[in-house]
Amino acid sequence: MQFKLNLNPGQKRKILLIIRLLLLAAACFYLLFLLKNNFLIEDNQFQLYFANQAGSLLVSEKRELTIAEDKYRALVAALIEGPQTADLEATIPAGVKLIDYQIKAKTITLNFNTALRDNHSGGSAGETLTVYSIVNTLTALSEIDRVTILIDGQQIDSLVGHLDLSRPLRYNQKLVAGN
Template sequence: MAEKQSILNPEMKRKILAVMRILLLTAALVYLLIFISNNLFVDDQINVYFSTEDAQYLVAEQREIIEDDDLYFQIIAELNKGPESENLSATIPEEVELLEYDLDEDVLILNFNSALRENHWGGSTGELLTIYSIVNSYTALNEVQSVQILLEGQEVETLVGHLDLSRPLMYNQELVTDN
């Protein structure tokens, strides 16, 4: 027994092809609009982290960035300025400078002057908040997964004796609060 085949007439085929073309063009336009909006409207703000008043947690503050300036130097400059909120405390010792940096794949190597150690107020909590205010601020960038800290171009085991800096550090969510 022969199967019955339904044959679309040429007019019906043209209509189906026209609808398919419209759908394909619409999908392409939507994709293009999303792509353009993601790339044209680049976020011009960064998060930098400061200590809560009780020195237990870090809280992010948003800061405006200058598009033509080096982003990595802008982050440490914002950390050096300290918090804008009266409920937060600075985490970076005075006179700290970022001498240079290198992004090796997704590891950011930050080379600071010795003021990071010499001017630090000490204590295990103070060291933890200082280091992770730096690490969390930089790892908030998409291209940075971890941060290695150097002092005057040298690897260091610790800043002031409490936190292991011999390896790159990743974002620490446990220290962050919304406060």
């Protein structure tokens, strides 16, 4: 069974024009989708990592932050403030302040006050979640691959004795719930 349309040349041109316009519109929507998902169009959505209630894994909390100038300070400040989701737990001890930071070759070096170490509750799991909530949050940014943590401008071997902080750290997917 064959189906044949009897269209005059003017009708054929109109149908082809409509098809071209639909293809052009689809290509434009696809391009916008790619640009947005590849961070060429900035929105203020960020992934912050906090502890689950059991204190065993990190859980990502998507957060919209209003950032005037400095997104790195804003992200660390949001981590210090703690989660907005009721079933998540804060990972940063009270009194912690980010003194300053530097970025070089996709590595951010964060300089915290001594409260990060002095006010920490301890334990290997707690130390790991504290450190990797910072590391995973910042390495979720495309321009950051590694994080170094300093206390009062000094290199430290560990925060409370369990995790090696003498070298820059990378994103740790094993600590994220659901992975």
